[in-house]
Amino acid sequence: MRTVRRLLYRDILSSFTLVMAGFLALFFFVDFIDDLDRFQRLGLGVGLALWSCVLKLPGRFYELMPIAVLIGTIFSLARLAQSSEFTILRTGGLGPQRALGLLSTLALVFAVLAFVVGDFVTPWADKQAQLLKSSSTGVSNAAGAWMKDRDGDFSYAVHVGRARTNGTMEDVLIFEFDAKGAMATRLTAKNATVDASGRWQMNDVRLMQWTRTPTPLSAQAAAAPDHKDPAVSQDKLSDNPTVRELLLPTYTWQSQLPAGVVTAAVQPTWNMSTLELYRYTRHLSSQEQSSAQPEIQFWRKAFYPFACMVMVALALPFAYLHFRSGGISVKVFGGIMLGISFVVLNAIAGHLGLLRDWTPWLVASAPSLFYLGISMAAFYWLVRYR
Structure with missing residues (x-):
């Protein structure tokens, strides 16, 4: 034989x-x-x-x-x-x-x-x-993507304009909503990196706050040393006295979006491994987002x-x-x-x-x-x- x-x-x-x-x-x-x-x-x-x-x-x-x-x-x-x-x-x-x-x-x-x-x-x-x-x-192949995140009563809509192969994300946009669905914070960053635990390190940040009540993003901003520098922060003069604008050189945000999920969101599904596809579909399901296409691709x-x-x-x-x-x-x-x-x-x-x-x-x-x-x-x- x-x-x-x-x-x-x-x-x-x-x-x-x-x-x-x-x-x-x-x-x-x-x-x-x-x-x-x-x-x-x-x-x-x-x-x-x-x-x-x-x-x-x-x-x-x-x-x-x-x-x-x-x-x-x-x-x-x-x-x-x-x-x-x-x-x-x-x-x-x-x-x-x-x-x-x-x-x-x-x-x-x-x-x-x-x-x-x-x-x-x-x-x-x-x-x-x-x-x-x-x-x-000098051109990145990875296109932008929208992602959702949640931290207690607060929810977040995160958009990444472009993602480079070295892990750097460009043109980051984050909307924060309170428990009633009203916008609490709007954040834009020129670029950002995210580690495996979901900690986002952003540069050239523009932070706008729509409420005086502390929120996860505004509370972190208030505790950051950069906020004490009058050169990088200013109150926005407008008809709405509750709107505040902060310009920060660096900013750290702790989210539930680890690097693997972010990478999976911005790259084509055919380019992902089976484990990455599984993690991505689980994240979409947990955030009540449509996961039909990546789930079919996973199977x-x-x-x-x-x-x-x-x-x-x-x-x-x-x-x-x-x-x-x-x-x-x-x-x-x-x-x-x-x-x-x-x-x-x-x-x-x-x-x-x-x-x-x-x-x-x-x-x-x-x-x-x-x-x-x-x-x-x-x-x-x-x-x-x-």
Whole structure:
């Protein structure tokens, strides 16, 4: 059995490597042509364009993982069936259950590889690519976002205009509302940083207070040493004597928004790991905000490694087809089209689930379970009747 395992694993892995290398080379060439033109317009060199394309490869690998597993496994098993090697293995004692067990172990290896690349390698590479672009062009890739926070009876609406890859947030705007929903404080800051505990350190702050009653923001402002400097604070003369404006060089605000939640809010969901998506969806739910889109993305990310196992299951019936009479190209092409239909259905299901407000985990798992059922039914029929 060790010899059989070595034969199958080596053949499937070599086919998968060949297919993945071909896909990556193709996408690398397309990305390089696109980045070369864009980087040259910005006055940057060819080396930066090459490095940018290299940093995109982990993301391409992650996206192409299921389809490469399917094509590589189909090609390997169909070739073994055509040369009658798989028939010899069956005659030597490789029964259907044992073959299914061997390929399940290999499918689990593919799933673990997809999880590691998707949750660790790809986010790191994407952040490095964004850092490369922002440092070269001075433009941040992360767009702004609105967030909600609550501290006792007070609620906050927080907006970040831009977020740079080094963790600095620019054009920060914070509205504070009291228990009755009336605005108590308006704060703007040129830039800010936030640590893991939710402490915001802001610079060039403009703080406006609409009440004389101390609030969490105004109480902190009153206790700050900077408020005693008449050069940085002044009473605003207006018809409303309760309005006060403070100009502060630095300001610290303790919130319930840690750095991970802020980063998750300003960056694309596809660029986040499974854990970051989970924390972000929990935060949205706790603040009574809509979390349908990131929750569907979380479950799709969580079930994505399972798609590799489904691809191996789809390829298994091809080992039991008879290819000696010809037609191997048509059958392999049909299997590849089946795998592509799985990828398309998986993408469509996410949009339908968002429009119809379906259960997120069911939307993410339904395509995989459906195609797994198809593959197992085909496998049973071929073994039982063919």
